[in-house]
Amino acid sequence: xTHALSTDLYQLTMMAGYVQTxxxxxxxxxxxxRRLPPHxxxxxxxxxxxxxxxxxxxxxxxxxxxxxxxxxxxxxAPASFFDDYLPNFRFTGDVNAMPEGTVAFDxxxxxxxxxxxxxxxxxxxxxxxxxxxxxxxxSRASRVVRAAAGRPVIEFGARRAHGPESGAxxxxxxxxxxxxxTSNLEAGRRWxxxxxxxxxxxxxxxxxxxxxxxxxFASLYGERAVLxxxxxxxxxAVDRIIAAGLRPSAVRLDSGDLADLARVxxxxxxxxxxxxxxxxxxxDLDEHRIRELIRAGVxxxxxxxxxAISAVTDLPSLSAVYKLVSIQQKSGDWRAxxxxxxxxxxxxxxxxxxxxxxxxxxxxxxxxxHGQPAxxxxxxxxxxxxxxxxxxxxxxxxAEARARTQASLAEMPIDVADIEGDRHYRIERSPALDALHRxxxxxxxxxxxx
Amino acid sequence: xTHALSTDLYQLTMMAGYVQTxxxxxxxxxxxxRRLPPHxxxxxxxxxxxxxxxxxxxxxxxxxxxxxxxxxxxxxAPASFFDDYLPNFRFTGDVNAMPEGTVAFDxxxxxxxxxxxxxxxxxxxxxxxxxxxxxxxxSRASRVVRAAAGRPVIEFGARRAHGPESGAxxxxxxxxxxxxxTSNLEAGRRWxxxxxxxxxxxxxxxxxxxxxxxxxFASLYGERAVLxxxxxxxxxAVDRIIAAGLRPSAVRLDSGDLADLARVxxxxxxxxxxxxxxxxxxxDLDEHRIRELIRAGVxxxxxxxxxAISAVTDLPSLSAVYKLVSIQQKSGDWRAxxxxxxxxxxxxxxxxxxxxxxxxxxxxxxxxxHGQPAxxxxxxxxxxxxxxxxxxxxxxxxAEARARTQASLAEMPIDVADIEGDRHYRIERSPALDALHRxxxxxxxxxxxx
Numbered sequence: 078x079t080h081a082l083s084t085d086l087y088q089l090t091m092m093a094g095y096v097q098t099x100x101x102x103x104x105x106x107x108x109x110x111r112r113l114p115p116h117x118x119x120x121x122x123x124x125x126x127x128x129x130x131x132x133x134x135x136x137x138x139x140x141x142x143x144x145x146x147x148x149x150x151x152x153x154a155p156a157s158f159f160d161d162y163l164p165n166f167r168f169t170g171d172v173n174a175m176p177e178g179t180v181a182f183d184x185x186x187x188x189x190x191x192x193x194x195x196x197x198x199x200x201x202x203x204x205x206x207x208x209x210x211x212x213x214x215x216s217r218a219s220r221v222v223r224a225a226a227g228r229p230v231i232e233f234g235a236r237r238a239h240g241p242e243s244g245a246x247x248x249x250x251x252x253x254x255x256x257x258x259t260s261n262l263e264a265g266r267r268w269x270x271x272x273x274x275x276x277x278x279x280x281x282x283x284x285x286x287x288x289x290x291x292x293x294f295a296s297l298y299g300e301r302a303v304l305x306x307x308x309x310x311x312x313x314a315v316d317r318i319i320a321a322g323l324r325p326s327a328v329r330l331d332s333g334d335l336a337d338l339a340r341v342x343x344x345x346x347x348x349x350x351x352x353x354x355x356x357x358x359x360x361d362l363d364e365h366r367i368r369e370l371i372r373a374g375v376x377x378x379x380x381x382x383x384x385a386i387s388a389v390t391d392l393p394s395l396s397a398v399y400k401l402v403s404i405q406q407k408s409g410d411w412r413a414x415x416x417x418x419x420x421x422x423x424x425x426x427x428x429x430x431x432x433x434x435x436x437x438x439x440x441x442x443x444x445x446x447h448g449q450p451a452x453x454x455x456x457x458x459x460x461x462x463x464x465x466x467x468x469x470x471x472x473x474x475x476a477e478a479r480a481r482t483q484a485s486l487a488e489m490p491i492d493v494a495d496i497e498g499d500r501h502y503r504i505e506r507s508p509a510l511d512a513l514h515r516x517x518x519x520x521x522x523x524x525x526x527x
Numbered sequence: 528x529t530h531a532l533s534t535d536l537y538q539l540t541m542m543a544g545y546v547q548t549x550x551x552x553x554x555x556x557x558x559x560x561r562r563l564p565p566h567x568x569x570x571x572x573x574x575x576x577x578x579x580x581x582x583x584x585x586x587x588x589x590x591x592x593x594x595x596x597x598x599x600x601x602x603x604a605p606a607s608f609f610d611d612y613l614p615n616f617r618f619t620g621d622v623n624a625m626p627e628g629t630v631a632f633d634x635x636x637x638x639x640x641x642x643x644x645x646x647x648x649x650x651x652x653x654x655x656x657x658x659x660x661x662x663x664x665x666s667r668a669s670r671v672v673r674a675a676a677g678r679p680v681i682e683f684g685a686r687r688a689h690g691p692e693s694g695a696x697x698x699x700x701x702x703x704x705x706x707x708x709t710s711n712l713e714a715g716r717r718w719x720x721x722x723x724x725x726x727x728x729x730x731x732x733x734x735x736x737x738x739x740x741x742x743x744f745a746s747l748y749g750e751r752a753v754l755x756x757x758x759x760x761x762x763x764a765v766d767r768i769i770a771a772g773l774r775p776s777a778v779r780l781d782s783g784d785l786a787d788l789a790r791v792x793x794x795x796x797x798x799x800x801x802x803x804x805x806x807x808x809x810x811d812l813d814e815h816r817i818r819e820l821i822r823a824g825v826x827x828x829x830x831x832x833x834x835a836i837s838a839v840t841d842l843p844s845l846s847a848v849y850k851l852v853s854i855q856q857k858s859g860d861w862r863a864x865x866x867x868x869x870x871x872x873x874x875x876x877x878x879x880x881x882x883x884x885x886x887x888x889x890x891x892x893x894x895x896x897h898g899q900p901a902x903x904x905x906x907x908x909x910x911x912x913x914x915x916x917x918x919x920x921x922x923x924x925x926a927e928a929r930a931r932t933q934a935s936l937a938e939m940p941i942d943v944a945d946i947e948g949d950r951h952y953r954i955e956r957s958p959a960l961d962a963l964h965r966x967x968x969x970x971x972x973x974x975x976x977x
Contacts, residue, residue, distance in 0.1 A: 083691035085683070085710040087724035094747050100733055144716040150724060153748040194733060201727075205686035206694050233535070236655035237844045239689035240696050241533035244656050247689075260535040266594040274537030274600060277651075279851040282864040282972065283550055283644060297544050298603040307868045309972070333869035360871075384844035393843035394687045394834035401729040414732040418757045419783035421810075522732065522759070 081137045081166075084202040086150055092195040093154035096162050103170075103405040104194045105427045106201065107186035108208060111396040118493055118501055120181045120395075121219045121482055123250040124211030125174050126475075128188065128204050129468050132172065135200070137163045168196050172463035175430075176473065177253060178215075178481030179458055180489055182504055185430045185444060187212065189459055194404070201399045209397035210243070213389045214250035217364075219482060220496045221382050222255035224364035226371050229257040229379040231273050233359060234387025247387040253479050256386070268475050275303035275329045275357065275381075282308065288317045295323045303327040303357060311338050312345070319349040327355040327378065335360070336375045343376040357381065363390070364496050403427045403526060412523035413513055425517040426510065426526050431455030432488075439488045445507030446526065452507075531587045531616075534652040536600055542645040543604035546612050553620075553855040554644045555877045556651065557636035558658060561846040568943055568951055570845075571669045571932055572629045572637055573700040574661030576925075578654050579918050582622065585650070587613045618646050622913035625880075626923065627665075627703060628931030629908055630939055632954055635880045635894060637662065639909055644854070651849045659847035660693070663839045664700035667814075669932060670946045671832050672705035674814035676821050679707040679829040681723050683809060684837025697837040703929050706836070718925050725753035725779045725807065725831075732758065738767045745773045753777040753807060761788050762795070769799040777805040777828065785810070786825045793826040807831065813840070814946045853877045853976060862973035863963055875967040876960065876976050881905030882938075889938045895957030896976065902957075 095101060110120060137145075142163050145151055170192020175181055188208055190197050222230050232251035238244030241263070248264030258273035259265065265272035276294055284290035287309060295302045304325045306314035311333055318325065328346075330338055339356050346354050358370065359381035367380055384390050400423045403411045413425035427447040433440050433455045443452050451457065461469050492500040506514075509527055516524040545551060560570060587595075592613050595601055620642020625631055638658055640647050672680050682701035688694030691713070698714030708723035709715060715722035726744055734740035737759060745752045754775045756764035761783055768775065778796075780788055789806050796804050808820065809831035817830055834840050850873045853861045863875035877897040883890050883905045893902050901907065911919050942950035956964075959977055966974040 080691050080713075082712040082716055083685070083694065084712055085685055085724055086712055086715070086722045087710065087726055089712065090724055090748065091726060091730050094730070094744060095733070097747060098743055104729075104733065106729070141716065145712070148712075148715070148722055150722065150748070150751055153751065198727070198729060202686045202694075203691050206688050206691050209687070210689045210693075235533070235535055236652045236847075236849075237659070238656050239660045239693040239838075239843075241530050241653050241656050242692040243660075243689040244533065244652075260537065262532040262534055262536055262539065262595070262598075263530075265536070265598070266532055266591065272536045272598055272600065274535055274540055276537055276541060277648070278866050278868070279554075279556070279648060280541050280544070282851045282866070283545070283554065283854060286972065293548055294544060297547060298540065298600070301600055301603065307871075309867045309970075331868065332871045388689075388844035390844050393689075394838035394840050397686075399686075401732045404733060416728050416732070417759045418728070418781065421782045520759075522736065 121215035123215035177478035218254035234383035237384035441503035571665035573665035627928035668704035687834035891953035
């Protein structure tokens with residue numbers, strides 16, 4: 078499965094048109110998020126690893142081509158499109174992108190694709206769904222991790238994800254953003270992410286008594302056992318653990334007033350010599366609820382978070398788009414283009430984003446034109462990822478991307494990286510980009526890049 | 528890929544425990560939605576086809592087993608679990624479920640799994656992510672379709688879905704719920720769903736002029752051509768189409784004041800003899816926006832809807848759960864169980880749901896115990912889908928499921944099926960279920976099913 082058909086019909090319709098009419102010059106498209114809602118102050122890039130794998134492996138199978146031949150809307154495509162073009166199709170373009178884990182902002186290109194027009198067009202849909210979903214999960218997860226203030230956050234959201242595959246991808250993005258583990262075995266196997274788990278209510282219900290359930294689990298898993306204590310009555314369950322002389326590594330609370338219960342549970346455990354038994358919280362948690370618990374000094378040692386991360390409940394769809402910004406002319410020069418649609422206008426031209434730092438702190442990002450001189454103390458964020466259809470960077474490990482998230486967030490002003498407050502990071506545009514933008518706001522539709 | 532590891536670690540931890548301690552009796556788990564938010568009045572069941580395929584094909588590959596052997600948390604599992612149990616694992620259980628397209632409500636079991644405890648436990652995570660996601664998409668799509676009041680709705684959301692696979696599944700659920708087509712080619716190929724598409728802004732930007740872009744597209748696709756007219760200026764684009772003598776089958780508006788623009792576009796097209804050219808609307812549409820446009824008499828002939836459907840933006844995560852409700856004893860009798868967790872208590876016992884109709888109108892649903900006599904005019908909604916691990920019903924086509932959505936909604940009282948208003952459908956519980964529930968609210972933890 079190479080995802081060749083994981084795209085919109087109109088991409089094929091247009092591809093056939095480009096091929097037919099010879100519109101196969103190099104074109105640059107940029108993927109960016111239009112705008113974040115006010116409560117979200119930054120993005121954490123993710124999904125690029127998937128995107129590069131997709132681009133490298135992109136092929137049309139004969140079965141897929143047979144299907145396309147029968148699509149009525151493609152009836153206008155020339156026979157050579159099906160006979161020659163699609164069977165030989167490869168992605169041959171270049172990709173510049175922000176590496177996974179980079180903190181980014183709206184309007185900034187996260188991925189920049191330069192390829193012959195039909196190739197660059199085809200990949201829009203899959204790139205958007207890969208990059209924007211995984212970026213959206215990583216961005217949310219990083220907020221949850223921050224709220225937990227050093228306590229481990231485990232991603233628990235497979236069951237609430239948009240299908241099993243989406244759950245695995247969410248687990249990866251969550252780990253990349255700072256979660257310490259996932260409950261998802263498929264993600265653990267694929268990407269070597271630490272897996273973690275406790276027990277379910279069904280384990281307790283399946284036994285003759287709660288004490289039996291706990292004792293049996295502890296005898297199997299010993300010091301690794303984490304006991305779920307809210308199936309019937311949380312405090313009674315703690316008393317049963319103590320009475321049975323069990324020494325679980327942790328107990329998990331999943332319902333009720335978590336703050337009150339955790340305090341009493343802690344006291345009872347401590348009184349009984351179970352100071353080493355940690356308390357783990359779960360149940361519809363998000364960054365706000367976790368911050369509240371921690372600010373109130375509730376003695377939780379870690380959290381399990383599900384749908385807030387895996388289904389990105391506060392922002393299930395980023396307004397990510399992939400827009401044509403420049404086309405190479407026969408002369409070799411590039412002409413920048415932009416949509417002027419009401420409320421949906423774009424910025425023309427091939428861009429670069431520089432992060433401008435002072436000491437160890439990021440002060441602003443500058444969005445400018447690709448090729449313009451770098452600003453003082455500016456570090457380019459878009460780096461070459463593919464050349465002529467092959468990945469050009471050494472394959473980065475997930476651990477490296479995870480470290481980048483941490484470093485990239487650490488560099489941000491504290492009130493930008495924090496989950497609260499309305500201090501937003503400063504994004505500037507270079508004079509050259511502004512000038513190009515002004516030129517492109519009226520016809521002609523394409524203006525020369527400087 | 529059989530999705531065997533698309534599950535939470537704790538399912539394997541518990542499975543190993545059940546196998547080790549001989550807790551392998553038949554158990555029944557039920558999948559249901561805890562509660563819908565007030566603005567959502569019903570569910571449209573979807574995802575069962577995927578779920579049955581998953582259950583039938585469930586196997587652990589040797590690579591997956593090798594991975595599991597190395598998971599530290601499974602260190603307490605006996606060697607026979609990896610050597611014998613997992614390599615020979617098959618799902619051997621029974622499944623009763625509401626067929627896809629059935630209108631359902633919170634608290635009603637949508638899927639009921641009866642299998643040896645370890646098997647029934649393992650499948651929780653994947654079943655939840657398959658059924659709750661697809662049900663969530665179908666439920667939203669049916670609202671959008673209703674708002675469109677007979678005008679075609681095309682699902683456009685692949686790019687906003689939670690990954691490419693999620694996009695394909697969303698397209699299927701949207702079609703099941705009444706959308707007439709999808710832009711998603713992979714969904715078209717897999718499930719023979721009609722595909723549809725227009726053109727992108729990049730097509731227009733790639734040409735020397737908008738007129739060139741339109742003329743070129745029309746010459747390729749003739750009467751099928753749908754022209755996107757908002758790249759620069761919507762009204763100027765219409766004038767260009769008219770001036771060039773083109774006769775597109777439709778034009779698409781994607782930005783600006785859709786109501787005002789559509790009226791003027793309609794008038795200009797009509798004045799120029801293009802009465803046959805339809806007007807198609809898109810751009811962050813949902814059921815409320817579409818209803819507003821239609822109530823105001825705006826002359827749209829159809830709509831393209833993206834993230835509202837594919838990412839279920841108003842309800843990205845259903846509170847769907849899968850809970851143990853009964854366990855068979857050595858005697859052959861069943862003992863019902865329930866969680867009593869604060870705010871998360873469940874209903875005990877194996878259930879059936881009957882839809883009670885009067886004439887052609889559904890008056891109420893009765894949730895009762897499996898095996899109790901059917902109420903007068905009551906039709907059981909949970910029907911056998913698998914017996915002993917094999918599907919027992921003839922495989923239902925997507926077209927049949929799609930027809931069921933329509934019939935099932937048509938049977939609902941109008942103000943329940945409608946997207947507005949707060950009239951909720953009546954859900955009753957049988958006296959036998961109520962009695963069992965009362966018995967189970969205090970210890971002992973398991974009570975005999977009547």
